[in-house]
Amino acid sequence: MSRNDVLVTADWAQEHLGRPGTVFVEVDEDTSAYDKGHIEGAVKLDWKTDLQDPLRRDFVSKEQFQELLSAKGIGNDDTVVLYGGNNNWFAAYAYWYFKLYGHDQVKLLDGGRKKWELDSRPLSSDAVERPATQYQAKDPDTSIRAFRDEVVDAIGQKNLVDVRSPDEFAGKLVAPAHLPQEGAQRPGHIPTAVNVPWSKAANEDGTFKGDDELAKLYADAGLDTSKDTIAYCRIGERSSHTWFVLRELLGHDNVKNYDGSWTEYGSLVGVPIEKGA
Amino acid sequence: MCGAPKQGGALAGIDLSTQTVIQGQVWHDGAPVAGAYVRLLDATDEFTAEVVTSPEGEFRFFAAPGEWKLRSLAPSGRGERTVSAEVGLNETTVVLDQ
Numbered sequence: 001m002s003r004n005d006v007l008v009t010a011d012w013a014q015e016h017l018g019r020p021g022t023v024f025v026e027v028d029e030d031t032s033a034y035d036k037g038h039i040e041g042a043v044k045l046d047w048k049t050d051l052q053d054p055l056r057r058d059f060v061s062k063e064q065f066q067e068l069l070s071a072k073g074i075g076n077d078d079t080v081v082l083y084g085g086n087n088n089w090f091a092a093y094a095y096w097y098f099k100l101y102g103h104d105q106v107k108l109l110d111g112g113r114k115k116w117e118l119d120s121r122p123l124s125s126d127a128v129e130r131p132a133t134q135y136q137a138k139d140p141d142t143s144i145r146a147f148r149d150e151v152v153d154a155i156g157q158k159n160l161v162d163v164r165s166p167d168e169f170a171g172k173l174v175a176p177a178h179l180p181q182e183g184a185q186r187p188g189h190i191p192t193a194v195n196v197p198w199s200k201a202a203n204e205d206g207t208f209k210g211d212d213e214l215a216k217l218y219a220d221a222g223l224d225t226s227k228d229t230i231a232y233c234r235i236g237e238r239s240s241h242t243w244f245v246l247r248e249l250l251g252h253d254n255v256k257n258y259d260g261s262w263t264e265y266g267s268l269v270g271v272p273i274e275k276g277a
Numbered sequence: 278m279c280g281a282p283k284q285g286g287a288l289a290g291i292d293l294s295t296q297t298v299i300q301g302q303v304w305h306d307g308a309p310v311a312g313a314y315v316r317l318l319d320a321t322d323e324f325t326a327e328v329v330t331s332p333e334g335e336f337r338f339f340a341a342p343g344e345w346k347l348r349s350l351a352p353s354g355r356g357e358r359t360v361s362a363e364v365g366l367n368e369t370t371v372v373l374d375q
Contacts, residue, residue: 033329085329086327087327114314117312117352118314118350118351118352119352120352165319165323165324165325165326166319166321166323167319167325167341172341173325173340173341175339176325176326177317177325177326177338177339177340178317178326178327178328178337178338178339179326179339180291180296180339181295181296181297181339181341197323197324199323199324200323204350205350
């Protein structure tokens with residue numbers, strides 16, 4: 001796996017608009033950004049309503065995922081290029097999700113919506129219609145998804161990477177600072193986790209840093225490459241960004257994303273929590 | 278969740294006796310800038326959050342008391358401002374250079 005297999009540049013994207021076999025997909029929680037202007041021909045996925053079960057806290061099923069992609073006009077042979085706001089957090093989450101359901105030809109647009117806008121590249125507000133497909137998903141690949149018991153067992157055994165901001169790690173904030181500070185969770189972090197904020201892997205325009213710089217970042221943080229790794233954040237989207245860096249850009253084996261993350265862990269009864277830097 | 282709420286607008290429903298709200302506008306050439314990216318950095322210059330300004334150029338963060346830095350990036354330029362925040366409402370303006 002190399003960077004070119006999993007990332008495309010904004011220039012590449014602009015040259016490939018409208019090419020058959022390539023589908024651009026914008027993924028956000030708030031889809032009003034898409035509605036005001038999106039990359040020409042891109043379809044939208046709503047992080048919450050499309051990718052989360054409406055009742056239980058879990059993913060949509062394989063069958064629901066098939067229906068969703070079929071309705072969006074995405075075929076099994078299409079190359080899917082994901083992008084979005086929030087420095088590609090939700091696009092990275094969708095990338096991980098597409099991989100989980102077995103879609104191999106998926107890439108991230110480096111820099112996402114932010115770089116696209118900062119470059120003043122064209123956006124379209126035209127409605128996008130694609131003919132429906134008969135998408136076939138695979139069974140979920142849980143080798144890339146961590147669940148709570150596994151996370152508790154990983155304390156002191158595996159690499160635990162907390163990718164939230166230092167203030168969230170320390171327990172000073174319980175959510176990223178664009179959100180009200182409320183919730184059921186106890187503040188803090190999982191014991192033995194190292195804090196490598198997702199933002200250290202990205203440049204200011206939202207693009208990923210170079211491979212050498214990234215390798216040094218995690219080595220300096222004390223990540224033991226001989227051990228398995230679990231990344232977490234608050235709800236699993238920022239940790240998807242780091243999962244992407246560790247597994248897809250740096251080629252580490254056995255990296256899992258814990259999508260339950262702090263909103264689950266910080267609400268569990270009886271588990272150990274640490275506070276402070 | 279992690280998607281930013283709509284920027285600007287009323288403070289209704291926000292408990293200013295517990296929340297530390299940092300809000301304001303981004304300006305350039307004597308006018309508010311819509312669609313500017315605004316980052317909140319902590320005292321060590323580490324990223325804490327980012328929002329995109331409203332059509333009126335507004336941004337809002339929910340932080341904690343202490344020293345913070347706001348850094349804005351837009352196609353028209355960049356700007357920076359430090360804020361010493363306390364519990365309640367902390368208002369400021371970030372001006373873009375260039």
